[in-house]
Amino acid sequence: METLVSLCASRGFIFPASEIYGGIAGFWDYGPLGVELKNNLKALWWRRMVHERDDVVGIDSAIICHPRTWEASGHVEHFSDPMVDCRTCKRRFRADQIEGERCPEAPAKRAVRDCDLTSARDFNLMLRTDIGASVEEATTAYLRPETCQPIFSGFKRVREAARQKVPFGIAQIGKAFRNEITPRNFTFRSREFEQAEMEFFCHPSQREDWFAHWRDFRFQFHRDIGFDANLLRLRPHASDELAHYARAAVDIEFLFPFGWQEIEGIHDRGDWDLSRHTQYAGKELAITDEETKERYTPMVIETSVGVDRTALALLVAAHREEQLEGGETRTVMKFHPAIAPIKVAVLPLSKKLAEPAQAIQKTLRRHFNTFYDDAGNIGRRYRRQDEVGTPYCVTYDFDSETDHCVTVRERDSMSQTRIPAEGVLAWLRDRLEEGF
Numbered sequence: 001m002e003t004l005v006s007l008c009a010s011r012g013f014i015f016p017a018s019e020i021y022g023g024i025a026g027f028w029d030y031g032p033l034g035v036e037l038k039n040n041l042k043a044l045w046w047r048r049m050v051h052e053r054d055d056v057v058g059i060d061s062a063i064i065c066h067p068r069t070w071e072a073s074g075h076v077e078h079f080s081d082p083m084v085d086c087r088t089c090k091r092r093f094r095a096d097q098i099e100g101e102r103c104p105e106a107p108a109k110r111a112v113r114d115c116d117l118t119s120a121r122d123f124n125l126m127l128r129t130d131i132g133a134s135v136e137e138a139t140t141a142y143l144r145p146e147t148c149q150p151i152f153s154g155f156k157r158v159r160e161a162a163r164q165k166v167p168f169g170i171a172q173i174g175k176a177f178r179n180e181i182t183p184r185n186f187t188f189r190s191r192e193f194e195q196a197e198m199e200f201f202c203h204p205s206q207r208e209d210w211f212a213h214w215r216d217f218r219f220q221f222h223r224d225i226g227f228d229a230n231l232l233r234l235r236p237h238a239s240d241e242l243a244h245y246a247r248a249a250v251d252i253e254f255l256f257p258f259g260w261q262e263i264e265g266i267h268d269r270g271d272w273d274l275s276r277h278t279q280y281a282g283k284e285l286a287i288t289d290e291e292t293k294e295r296y297t298p299m300v301i302e303t304s305v306g307v308d309r310t311a312l313a314l315l316v317a318a319h320r321e322e323q324l325e326g327g328e329t330r331t332v333m334k335f336h337p338a339i340a341p342i343k344v345a346v347l348p349l350s351k352k353l354a355e356p357a358q359a360i361q362k363t364l365r366r367h368f369n370t371f372y373d374d375a376g377n378i379g380r381r382y383r384r385q386d387e388v389g390t391p392y393c394v395t396y397d398f399d400s401e402t403d404h405c406v407t408v409r410e411r412d413s414m415s416q417t418r419i420p421a422e423g424v425l426a427w428l429r430d431r432l433e434e435g436f
């Protein structure tokens, strides 16, 4: 992890937010490569979940919801972790991370009796904010702890506007906020993060079938973006682990350097959310089946993936230090081409060849994210692209002037192929979109 964290910062994938002030725990910034990686991931999710299906539509809702939303959803009452404060060092910990009566930060020589821990108290994980011009009139609101609630409160509007019939789903990607007591493991547990969620509404008799469908569909997505089968597993929740709203749940877990951890949850939320919003807003959210005339509240199957956690898993899975012949080590990020931040680097062998090389880049950049580099030794330029996971480099050399061909160098095999310059776009397109 340490190597990866420092590579992420130095290459501009991810670094601490407000870094010059010493950072702020649980918040991270994505740099020029990180934003491309994350955008690719979100675009692939959107393509699979929304564009390629007739039964799912998208929305983009406000981060701040009416405060009653979180009473209805159960978050005001239930969304908390038991926590303990240490009066000596002023730090706060999750009660389940404390052993005995000892503060985890206490130096080894400090006696247990000098660790002044409070008893465990419930600490709500929602981030609060005040809305309104004056302090007296301000209303307390929350930054949403999950993106799905506006999907439920907007269910009727979206269904009617999109002329959808149950079964169908509503998808959204957006920021969520949780005041995690101990943010850790790089971006894995952050206080501000992005979720890609889809709520699928179905008839009660179909909930098991849809749960199985979405579990398998989502697992396949993680295989498609490049995770090996041995890095992924499904972990069903035991009944005593289920969230307050859930009837059944399975996690998709990834093998991080710090162990198997959840990157996505598939949940059967039953009719909890629609029923509660019906009750709290006083607006009927049940539907009538046009054919059978049956009136019922749809059941919900949710797929909820953390964009940042998946991006971290992609970085972990891609990272390699390879021993080359001659003793040299090469750092390479073996991203699936659909995920790679830069798809192709255009490298003229000499600065004198800048003009024709830039003409090639101009054609390619209308289709993919490209990078141009004419500085330094070509071997070193290839290595720099390997380090950021660029699947292909196109080299324009002095022979290209006469044979109108370029060399395409492939990241994983390091093989080089000479192809006609005018065919390079089609050649790359076939390979970059493979499997997606």
Ligand code: ATP
Pocket: 146, 178, 180, 187, 188, 189, 190, 191, 192, 193, 195, 262, 263, 264, 265, 304, 305, 306, 307, 308, 309, 310
């Ligand atoms: P955990 O048990 O790890 O706290 P959770 O079960 O509370 O996670 P869900 O509420 O099911 O998580 O949220 C769905 C997804 O959102 C998770 O699978 C994860 O990818 C992402 N997520 C949740 N909390 C965080 C966080 N603090 N930082 C980054 N991603 C998160």
